[in-house]
Amino acid sequence: MIRRSFLILLGALLVLSLFAACGPDAQIEALSPDERAPARPAAAATAIPMVIDPPVCTASPVPVLSPTPTAAPTPIPVSDPVILLKGGESLTVNAAFTFEDPGFTARDYLGEDLTSRVVVTGTVTSYLVGEYALTYAVADDYGNSTRIERTVTVQPVPLPELVPPPEKTIYLTFDDGPGDHTALLLDILKKYDVKATFFVVGSRRRKDLIKRAFDEGHSIGVHTFTHDYDKMYTSLDAYFQDFLATQEVIRDQTGQYTTLFRFPGGSGNTASISRCRGLMTQLTKIMEDMGYRYFDWNCSAGDSNFHSGQSASHYSSVLCGKVKKDGSPTLILQHDLNRNSIQALDYFIPWALKKGYVFLPLDMTSPVVHSLVKN
Numbered sequence: 353m354i355r356r357s358f359l360i361l362l363g364a365l366l367v368l369s370l371f372a373a374c375g376p377d378a379q380i381e382a383l384s385p386d387e388r389a390p391a392r393p394a395a396a397a398t399a400i401p402m403v404i405d406p407p408v409c410t411a412s413p414v415p416v417l418s419p420t421p422t423a424a425p426t427p428i429p430v431s432d433p434v435i436l437l438k439g440g441e442s443l444t445v446n447a448a449f450t451f452e453d454p455g456f457t458a459r460d461y462l463g464e465d466l467t468s469r470v471v472v473t474g475t476v477t478s479y480l481v482g483e484y485a486l487t488y489a490v491a492d493d494y495g496n497s498t499r500i501e502r503t504v505t506v507q508p509v510p511l512p513e514l515v516p517p518p519e520k521t522i523y524l525t526f527d528d529g530p531g532d533h534t535a536l537l538l539d540i541l542k543k544y545d546v547k548a549t550f551f552v553v554g555s556r557r558r559k560d561l562i563k564r565a566f567d568e569g570h571s572i573g574v575h576t577f578t579h580d581y582d583k584m585y586t587s588l589d590a591y592f593q594d595f596l597a598t599q600e601v602i603r604d605q606t607g608q609y610t611t612l613f614r615f616p617g618g619s620g621n622t623a624s625i626s627r628c629r630g631l632m633t634q635l636t637k638i639m640e641d642m643g644y645r646y647f648d649w650n651c652s653a654g655d656s657n658f659h660s661g662q663s664a665s666h667y668s669s670v671l672c673g674k675v676k677k678d679g680s681p682t683l684i685l686q687h688d689l690n691r692n693s694i695q696a697l698d699y700f701i702p703w704a705l706k707k708g709y710v711f712l713p714l715d716m717t718s719p720v721v722h723s724l725v726k727n
């Protein structure tokens with residue numbers, strides 16, 4: 353009986369232990385991991401807020417929109433343009449063959465360059481001493497405009513003071529060369545160490561003799577380029593052209609321009625009367641205002657007729673007879689195209705030196721000898 357009770361008790365214990373083994377936890381063990389309920393967090397003593405990182409925003413790209421094409425307002429100048437005159441509004445220049453405007457710039461209120469639109473009116477007669485007005489005007493596209501004036505004063509070129517030469521000074525001057533006999537003339541002058549002045553013709557073939565004369569210490573002046581009265585004495589412009597052409601030849605040969613010149617036929621010529629009335633009256637003033645000095649003569653060898661057949665001794669007696677005896681300067685006119693006239697110097701020069709005369713080349717301080725202007 354006891355044994356049987358023991359077995360019953362043992363059976364009961366076994367059942368109880370099985371029951372205990374089949375509790376909720378034992379059931380979970382039997383479930384697959386996916387079927388398990390999430391573990392319940394242990395109850396905390398104090399509630400701590402959970403910090404959760406915000407989700408990463410992967411925003412879709414925002415399209416870039418072109419600005420709506422709204423017309424930008426065009427700036428409009430609200431003030432008049434401005435003209436700036438280089439050299440100022442009052443300009444003084446020396447009389448010259450040409451006048452060159454120093455220039456100007458123009459801008460509108462917004463700074464746009466309007467220089468090319470400037471209209472200049474008025475003229476400056478560059479070789480006539482006086483006062484001139486030039487007007488500069490410009491307008492923009494909006495009706496704004498400006499107009500200013502420049503006063504140009506043309507003044508005479510200051511000439512050097514004349515210096516009285518030594519007593520008994522002789523200035524030998526030769527027109528119309530260089531020619532075939534100019535080399536001989538230079539040889540004679542060199543022989544006596546005498547300096548002279550050559551008023552040259554720019555169109556001559558032997559231009560190299562201009563250089564030789566210059567290099568040997570003689571003065572070079574303009575005579576003419578064409579020596580054609582029908583061309584050079586028809587107007588101021590015609591004379592200027594002729595003069596400047598000769599200046600270029602002189603510069604080519606000597607490296608510099610000259611300020612000395614002699615009018616063909618002299619300033620007292622009558623050849624210009626029928627060609628341009630009043631021309632010499634104008635030219636004699638204008639050329640000096642521009643800084644040039646012209647020289648006539650007070651003693652002529654009378655040798656302009658190259659084919660007259662006069663001998664060298666004839667010309668030397670003319671010179672000896674005409675040279676100033678009172679000590680005042682003698683300015684002699686000869687032509688180096690006349691061989692006999694040149695050869696006369698081989699007698700005249702030593703004669704004059706023996707008499708105490710001195711020979712000098714002309715320069716800007718030499719005494720001027722001017723004829724009476726007839727036109």
Ligand code: ZN
Pocket residue numbers: 527528575579616617
């Ligand atoms: Zn001449």
